[in-house]
Amino acid sequence: MSGDILKKFTRRRIWIRSLVQIFFFGLIALISVNHTLVTTGKEIPFLSSASLHALCPFGGVVTIYQYASAGTFVQKIHESAFILMLIGFLLAIMFGPVFCGWVCPLGTFQEWIAGLGRKLFGKRRYNHFIPQKIDRWLRYLRYAVLGWVVYMTAVTGTLVFSNIDPYFALFNFWTSEVAIGGVIVLGIIIAASLFIERPWCKYACPYGAVIGISNLFRIFRIRRNESTCNMDHVCDITCPMNIKVSEKHIVRDHQCISCLECTSEAHCPVAGTVDFAAGRN
Amino acid sequence: MKLTSKPLAVAILVILFGGIMATTAMNWWQTESSKVPAVYTEGELAGEYNPADIRGSYTFGEVSELFDIPLADLGAAFQIPAGTDAATFELKSLETLYAGLPQEIGTSSVRLFTALYKGLPYDLSEDTYLLPQAVEILQRQGQLSAEQEEYLMGHIMGMTANAAAQPAIEATSVPAAATQTSSEQVTDRTVKGSTTFQDLLDWGVTQAEINSILGEKMPAAETVIKTFYTDKGLEFSTIKTSLQAAVDKTK
Numbered sequence: 001m002s003g004d005i006l007k008k009f010t011r012r013r014i015w016i017r018s019l020v021q022i023f024f025f026g027l028i029a030l031i032s033v034n035h036t037l038v039t040t041g042k043e044i045p046f047l048s049s050a051s052l053h054a055l056c057p058f059g060g061v062v063t064i065y066q067y068a069s070a071g072t073f074v075q076k077i078h079e080s081a082f083i084l085m086l087i088g089f090l091l092a093i094m095f096g097p098v099f100c101g102w103v104c105p106l107g108t109f110q111e112w113i114a115g116l117g118r119k120l121f122g123k124r125r126y127n128h129f130i131p132q133k134i135d136r137w138l139r140y141l142r143y144a145v146l147g148w149v150v151y152m153t154a155v156t157g158t159l160v161f162s163n164i165d166p167y168f169a170l171f172n173f174w175t176s177e178v179a180i181g182g183v184i185v186l187g188i189i190i191a192a193s194l195f196i197e198r199p200w201c202k203y204a205c206p207y208g209a210v211i212g213i214s215n216l217f218r219i220f221r222i223r224r225n226e227s228t229c230n231m232d233h234v235c236d237i238t239c240p241m242n243i244k245v246s247e248k249h250i251v252r253d254h255q256c257i258s259c260l261e262c263t264s265e266a267h268c269p270v271a272g273t274v275d276f277a278a279g280r281n
Numbered sequence: 282m283k284l285t286s287k288p289l290a291v292a293i294l295v296i297l298f299g300g301i302m303a304t305t306a307m308n309w310w311q312t313e314s315s316k317v318p319a320v321y322t323e324g325e326l327a328g329e330y331n332p333a334d335i336r337g338s339y340t341f342g343e344v345s346e347l348f349d350i351p352l353a354d355l356g357a358a359f360q361i362p363a364g365t366d367a368a369t370f371e372l373k374s375l376e377t378l379y380a381g382l383p384q385e386i387g388t389s390s391v392r393l394f395t396a397l398y399k400g401l402p403y404d405l406s407e408d409t410y411l412l413p414q415a416v417e418i419l420q421r422q423g424q425l426s427a428e429q430e431e432y433l434m435g436h437i438m439g440m441t442a443n444a445a446a447q448p449a450i451e452a453t454s455v456p457a458a459a460t461q462t463s464s465e466q467v468t469d470r471t472v473k474g475s476t477t478f479q480d481l482l483d484w485g486v487t488q489a490e491i492n493s494i495l496g497e498k499m500p501a502a503e504t505v506i507k508t509f510y511t512d513k514g515l516e517f518s519t520i521k522t523s524l525q526a527a528v529d530k531t532k
Contacts, residue, residue: 014286020293050312079304079311087300094296095289102293152496156523160496181497220284258289265285277283 014266017101017259021108028105031055032171052168053159054078057099058207060085062161065154076159088207092214096221100201100208101257106167106189107201111240113193120194127197127242135242138203139255146206166200197240202255212254220278222251222262228273235262235274245274314338318347332395332403335372337388337518342368348395358394358415359386376517380508384410384438385474389518397433400424408471410438472525474507474517481506481524485531494523 034049043049053059059081063074067082088099100107118126130138152160162168162179166189169182192199201208224235224245235245241255245262260266260276268274284292304310318334321327330347341361345352345368356367359375372388379386389409396403397419405428411419416433419425425433470484479502481491491499500509506524507517 016286016290020290048312054312078313079309083300083304083310087297090300091293091296095284095292098289098293102290103297152493156494156496156520158496158520163497260286260289275283276285276289279282 014260020102021105021111024103025105025108028052028055028171036175050080051076052171053162054080055084056081056167056207057084057088058161058210059159061207061210062150062153062159065150066157074153074157074159076162088211089214092211092218094219096215096218096256096258097208097211098258099211100205101259104167104201106170106205107198107257109170110189110193110198110200113190114197114240117194117197123237126195127240129195141203142205142209142212145204146209149206161206198257201257202241208257209254212256215252215254215256220258220276222256222258222260223275223277224249224251225273225275228270230270230273232269234267234269238262238267316343326401329401332392332399332401335388335392335395337371337373339372340368341370341372341391344372344391344395348399350395350398354398354418355391355394358412358418359391360412360414376507379438379474382438383473383475384408384436385507385517385521386410386412386438387518390415394419397425397429398422405429405432408436408473410436410473412438470528472506472521472528475505476507476524477505478502478509481528484528486524486527490527491524494520494527 030044031048031050032052034044034047035051037043038049048055053076059074059077060083063077063082066072066074073079073082091098114126120126149161162182164179164181164185166182166186169178169186172178173183173186189200196202222245226249229246231246233246236243238261239245240259240261241253241257243251243253243256243262245251251262258276262268263274263276264271265276301310314336316336316339318330318332318336321329321331332348335344339347341352341355341359344350345355352367355361361367361370362378372391375390376385376387389407390411393403393409394411394415395401411433416437419433420430472481478491478499482488482502488499506520510517510520
């Protein structure tokens with residue numbers, strides 16, 4: 001990919017995705033603040049004051065074993081997390097990991113820092129610091145994290161992930177509930193996001209690992225029309241997850257987050273060449 | 282069939298919030314504990330609330346209401362500090378209140394007290410401790426069996442120098458039988474409020490086993506396990522059982 005190609009396009013965001021992301025980030029932030037306010041006798045009216053553990057679909061994943069074996073939930077996990085997990089699975093089967101690309105506030109937060117990283121290092125260098133050979137293997141690290149968290153939760157019956165959970169730390173850094181491990185992981189993510197887009201999602205997120213599998217069989221997929229593709233590699237450059245879209249007919253990469261940044265609606269300059277579509281062709 | 286960003290956004294919002302609204306309508310959507318304990322399923326007590334299912338998130342007010350125990354008795358039994366509203370005091374906060382004591386006073390203590398106060402069956406195979414004041418109240422109730430009376434005499438929180446520092450406890454009211462010596466605590470291989478990670482190592486539990494149970498690297502060996510756990514905002518009682526099992530395996 002040459003510098004000329006990079007100059008040909010300006011980064012166009014899909015505004016509706018940004019809007020949805022801001023909405024969910026604000027909603028979760030307000031609920032978290034409300035959760036603190038309730039303990040002081042004040043409350044934002046008409047807004048949930050649920051704990052963030054109750055609103056994280058990954059809580060549903062880690063409690064599956066205990067629910068199946070004892071019919072109860074892991075400490076701090078409630079029915080809502082289980083329901084969100086099922087909704088997340090339904091969305092993933094239909095559209096892929098849209099929860100990551102459109103809803104997750106931690107993903108949004110990393111994207112915002114990425115904007116700063118792009119200004120610091122430029123579009124060409126940003127998000128391309130790690131050699132591909134190493135990066136390819138690091139991408140499977142999140143499955144190791146997933147295995148460890150599920151196993152440890154089953155063995156101890158406690159929410160071990162809360163000790164390192166950056167999502168909880170991001171929205172609870174002002175409370176005594178936050179674990180120092182979570183704050184440290186969040187700090188690492190913030191620093192890494194200046195160099196890499198969505199480092200937590202790529203290398204460590206256990207929930208992303210679970211719903212990332214849906215990329216293998218989802219109904220709506222990212223499809224590239226080879227006959228109209230002019231091989232300018234714009235789709236490769238703009239993919240936040242570094243997927244080589246230009247080398248695929250259908251994107252089945254387990255890291256795709258369905259952000260649509262590579263599509264003809266966003267960055268691909270040729271209409272009808274990279275689409276989000278269902279069906280055989 | 283192609284989909285663009287706008288219909289996709291609508292689909293995400295409709296499925297997500299539609300799912301939440303539908304499950305709310307069916308009363309499945311719960312973001313906190315129901316605060317209703319499980320009930321006995323067999324025998325003459327079938328249908329009655331089981332104190333064994335009392336959770337740390339319950340307040341004394343809720344326990345009082347659910348089990349019909351006067352709040353004043355609960356407040357006195359657990360020596361809730363003056364100026365604190367016992368009705369809104371969460372049981373899990375007991376572990377913080379009594380962090381300096383040699384034995385754990387926490388949610389399991391409330392479960393035991395509630396069961397014995399109401400004359401309900403309770404598994405006495407585990408070591409659960411009560412404050413002397415709680416034992417006095419139970420004795421006044423006069424519902425204790427000989428076995429329960431004997432159990433309580435061996436499970437009254439021992440008063441030590443640390444305990445004396447707790448403002449909520451009247452040291453003068455401790456029955457003599459309740460006082461344990463430090464040597465008894467050392468030879469007793471029971472994981473309790475004063476147990477350190479070094480104690481576990483001394484009892485033959487390996488560091489790898491401890492790391493595995495904690496889900497993280499063990500801190501400095503002299504760290505008190507309970508302090509380490511409560512500092513994280515977690516209940517000590519949840520990890521105690523796993524650690525005790527590891528200790529028992531080394532016997």
